[in-house]
Amino acid sequence: MNTKYIDLVNQTFDFPQEEFLLDKDHLRFHDIDLKKLVETYGTPLKFTYLPKISDNIKKAKVWFEHAIKKHSYNGNYNYCYCTKSSHFKHVLNEALKNDIHIETSSAFDIDIIETLKEEGKINDNTFVISNGFKRAQYITNIARLINNGHKNCIPIIDNYEEIDLLSNEIHGNYNIGIRIASEEEPKFEFYTSRLGIGYKNIVPFYNKQVKDNPKVELKMLHFFINTGIRDNAYYWNELLKCLKVYTSLKKICQSLDSLNIGGGFPIKNSLAFDFDYEYIIDEIINQIKLICEEEGVDVPNIFTEFGSFTVGESGGAIYEVLYQKQQNDREKWNMINSSFITTLPDTWAINKRFIMLPINRWNDSYERVLLGGLTCDSDDYYNSEQHMNAIYLPKYNKDKPLYIGFFNIGAYQESIGGYGGLQHCLIPAPKHILIDKDVHGNITTQLFRGQQKSEELLEILGYDKKLETNTIQNTDTELQLADK
Known part of the structure; x- marks a missing residue:
């Protein structure tokens, strides 16, 4: 029987694709070893694959050049x-x-x-x-x-x-x-x-x-x-x-x-x-x-x-499934170690859909699930009710960590989500990695910003600084009016 997650993908889509391919049981994106990325930086994390920006610009220029010539x-x-x-x-x-x-x-x-x-x-x-x-x-x-x-x-x-x-x-x-x-x-x-x-x-x-x-x-x-x-x-x-x-x-x-x-x-x-x-x-x-x-x-x-065409397909986010909650006979909630509302605001604000795929365990059997974020807001989820297709992922196993990736998220999410500011329920913003290629074509990574710390949020909220108090001296005239 074809019960593995890889079987499901092969039966549903043409796979592998230009940017996605499988390396044993884990996913590669533009030949980036996502498993190694997780092992190096942990999750949750966001990344920007910079060469994809130039690739899309060059494609558009060539398409217009050909049409103009034709x-x-x-x-x-x-x-x-x-x-x-x-x-x-x-x-x-x-x-x-x-x-x-x-x-x-x-x-x-x-x-x-x-x-x-x-x-x-x-x-x-x-x-x-x-x-x-x-x-x-x-x-x-x-x-x-x-x-x-x-x-x-x-x-x-x-x-x-x-x-x-x-x-x-x-x-x-x-x-x-x-x-x-x-x-x-x-x-x-x-x-x-x-x-x-x-x-x-x-x-x-x-x-x-x-x-x-x-x-x-x-x-x-x-x-x-x-x-x-x-x-x-x-x-x-x-x-x-x-x-x-x-x-x-x-x-x-x-x-x-x-x-x-x-x-x-x-x-x-x-x-x-x-x-x-x-x-x-x-x-x-x-x-x-x-x-x-x-x-x-x-x-x-x-x-x-x-805008989106330039930068959108360069971005990705990776989360870990922390826990599975069976809420009734039909609904299984896979809880991620971050929040959709704060890190992918378009998913709940305008019901936008992104490519979602597991990073590992492609040779395991699969199940239908709902994805939930960590905030206490009922809209912090990503599932088939908001999107056209149901979500299927390798079956949850507490002894075998499961990582999932959202791809082509590079446009608008940081600015709409308020990058570097307060996040709903004070869920910290994830670390951000820049991915590039060196002169020899080798993949290089660089930490752009670490995961948001409590000190940063407390400073924004005013807990670690004294507020300046200005005293305004009343004139004699103002005092006389006040007495009256």
Whole structure:
């Protein structure tokens, strides 16, 4: 009988796969010996496999290069990384090895940009696409960057007041983009994105605030779809509406030469994942060229902003199954030595699914289980009710430790979970390992940060420091009023 866990996987998926293979009874990920990683660093742990970041950037560049060549497309392609997916220095350092550009979303992003410039990681030729609703400090920081010579910083106008705010602080001329407020999918509770300017209002906005403004030049139209780039009727319909706006603007604004097609690519969330990236890119380039030819305008340079696609598939987390609780005749709870709410917040916040596989014991028999975290919150779980497929793992055995891994978790989890801060029920954040390759192709590991300690949490909570008390002296007048 085929009762081993490896039999279950082989019957269900094509296995092994590009990044996953089996070494006897334990799993390897991009040829990383995960068993050795656990033995060296213990669990829980998170890791970032840095070469995967460069791999995905290179793939996307090649796909666009082929599509542009195939369709004789007379425009350039620019790959941007949106920093909100992961702001960590090791992520930016790896991504910037590949001649890319950057998209920002808040004031402190500009501080990161300036630090990278000081270190020589980027220069004035690097495009900085500044998105988001711009509060005062963000405006000030963008203006400082442009005033200091970074003319390739393009603030994307999100609302009607931003041009005046920027012009008040930017000394000379500057370039802008305009963001389209796209219509959302029918499943949303609202019809139109809160970000950007509506389709019908963009040309009137240009005529009123940009056309005769000697200080501002429109260079980019920014098109962002919240659900990302998908091969469905909704995406193609929104892209068509965007292109109609682009061609209408281009006819009255010759400086407009770029289209940012925003919205990210999906990343692998299952061993059954199937997405034809090359076909989608080919069709996007084809559609843009066809519409522009029909309208008699030049095709735009293409910008993309890939965040999850850039960094998501580089990340992983490994936990140990501490204990199994049989709560009734049908439900077995495998308790992990960490928390889903704190370390993988997307699993409970938006029911996001990641690839989950055991690290060891693939030749053991399996059982259906639920996975529970350590917090006392009822939502701290990962199971078949939140996700499409049931969870099967090698049978629990208290004498044979079982380790499980979650893969492709590299985007957003640290920032949403509040990296380095307080965690629910004060469950400590796990240690974080950076994994790279040396010049000979050998795997190297480095401890980026150890597991969070109680002293760090107590300091945040104010238990180990004295609060400053300020005494305000009352004036005679205030004392007299108080007496009355």
